[in-house]
Amino acid sequence: MTAPPPSAPPCSSPPPCFSYEELADRVLDGAFGPDPRTQRIAVAFTTRQAVRHDGRSGGYRNEVLSLRLGEAVGSCAVEPGALPDEAIDTCVGADVARLLRHELTPVRIAALDAYLLRMLPHTSASGARPQPLAAGTSLEKSRARAESVAGLLGPEPGRTVLVVGVVNSLLEALRSRGLDYVACDLKGGTTEWGEPVVTDALAHLDRCDAVLASGMTLGNGTFEPLREHALRHGKQLVMFAQTGSAILPRFLGAGVTAVCAEPYPFFWLDGGPGLIHCYGGHYGGPA
Missing domain, CATH: 3.40.640.10 (Type I PLP-dependent aspartate aminotransferase-like (Major domain))
Incomplete structure (x- = not known):
């Protein structure tokens, strides 16, 4: 991942959050970087997987919603088949602030993940x-x-x-x-x-x-x-x-x-x- 945009304030060691809602509110207040209303999701996609490893008696399936914000991709796994097909259409071109208040929990989580990953990459x-x-x-x-x-x-x-x-x-x-x-x-x-x-x-x-x-x-x-x-x-x-x-x-x-x-x-x-x-x-x- 590349560094956060130059407009992002220093936030390498922000204090811990004590609830998911507190974290989302701090993002909306600009505590981690640029106003999320100015940050728009360019790409939304789902990844579906079925697996059964050699030597294992059973298998499983995965489905993940991912949203791309600049160079960052935020993700949230969902139960296979639970995400409406139209969900990704509501994400493309939408700003992060709007998606943080989306009716679907996976969308809210993927949007928050994408924003934080762009502002605080894993370094x-x-x-x-x-x-x-x-x-x-x-x-x-x-x-x-x-x-x-x-x-x-x-x-x-x-x-x-x-x-x-x-x-x-x-x-x-x-x-x-x-x-x-x-x-x-x-x-x-x-x-x-x-x-x-x-x-x-x-x-x-x-x-x-x-x-x-x-x-x-x-x-x-x-x-x-x-x-x-x-x-x-x-x-x-x-x-x-x-x-x-x-x-x-x-x-x-x-x-x-x-x-x-x-x-x-x-x-x-x-x-x-x-x-x-x-x-x-x-x-x-x-x-």
Whole structure:
């Protein structure tokens, strides 16, 4: 990503936000850069994916809404088929301020993500640590990302981690570190190892010592309760974020302890080398 526009005020270390609404309001007030009413979305698109890795018994589907603002692409994952086809038409040419008040949550999140990514790209000035992903198959790259994400929790075996948004590679990385987990996903079902997947994350918070959550929680309304619980009880909350990769670092110090940020294009789109960005946590590189 290139540097923010010259008109943007210095904002490499803005104070943390204590709610999504507070963050959106600060953007609308110009706290992070130019008036969002002057920033227009040039391109809107969706990405749909179905995957079943070699050696895995099951597969899954992804759908992501992405909005391009200058050189930045903000994204929000949605449940496959849930986004109306006309949604992208309402985004093209619209200013960010208008989209931050859009009726559809994924549009609001993708617009905020695009704006913040343009103003605060993932650089060392913003607190990000780049972590290369080597070229490889989708499973190899998934496992490499998982090692980086799990590394943000730190080397403390024996703890129980609530994993919100089941990715089998992440569960595999936790298992290799001697960490127990409760797997949670709105889809339910079972993990690759036949373990039940619970569907209500909030009901299982008290039995877990730390939380590892997908950025998709921004879109389904569960992020704020997770953040508030972590802040109130002093628990680790590590986010792995394709959705809201530029949003979630703004909550470091306000409940979020670490973020693995992965803006578009995501690791599953390309077999070549890639890059993720780590914030906070106990990161020591892949095991």
